[in-house]
Amino acid sequence: MAFGRLERRAGAEPMSDINMTPLIDVMLVLLVIFMITAPLMTSSLKLDLPKAAGAKPTDAGLVVTVAVDPLGQLYWGDEAVDAAQLKLRVREAALRSAATEVQLRADKTVSYGRIAELIGLVQEGGLTRIGFVTETGAPAAN
Numbered sequence: 321m322a323f324g325r326l327e328r329r330a331g332a333e334p335m336s337d338i339n340m341t342p343l344i345d346v347m348l349v350l351l352v353i354f355m356i357t358a359p360l361m362t363s364s365l366k367l368d369l370p371k372a373a374g375a376k377p378t379d380a381g382l383v384v385t386v387a388v389d390p391l392g393q394l395y396w397g398d399e400a401v402d403a404a405q406l407k408l409r410v411r412e413a414a415l416r417s418a419a420t421e422v423q424l425r426a427d428k429t430v431s432y433g434r435i436a437e438l439i440g441l442v443q444e445g446g447l448t449r450i451g452f453v454t455e456t457g458a459p460a461a462n
Contacts, residue, residue, distance in 0.1 A: 385397050388425075388435065392430065396409050415446075422442050
């Protein structure tokens with residue numbers, strides 16, 4: 321007559337599964353870091369804007385930003401574009417609203433001729449309201 325089992329239970333077996341909790345925690349922390357830093361990295365175009373004492377901000381409703389860097393490269397916002405792409409995007413903006421203002425940001429070392437070409441491209445695209453973005457303060461004596 322046996323009161324207990326004759327077989328013996330083995331001890332705890334080693335766990336062969338990966339614990340996903342620490343991995344998920346690390347991924348969530350990285351996601352939060354990227355969500356915070358991504359908007360800060362959108363303004364990557366660095367320009368040395370000219371200074372003007374009488375510069376006042378505009379109150380225009382619809383605004384698009386066009387920029388020229390010291391090398392003469394054109395930008396729509398912060399995205400590098402060529403002349404044909406810029407003209408196409410200006411046309412699209414003009415079709416949405418003819419009252420859209422183009423804010424021109426140009427490095428102070430860019431030649432007058434390149435600025436005149438850019439203004440011509442914008443006007444050919446159908447927008448005529450052009451504002452020049454400057455830094456506030458007294459102009460530097462050259």
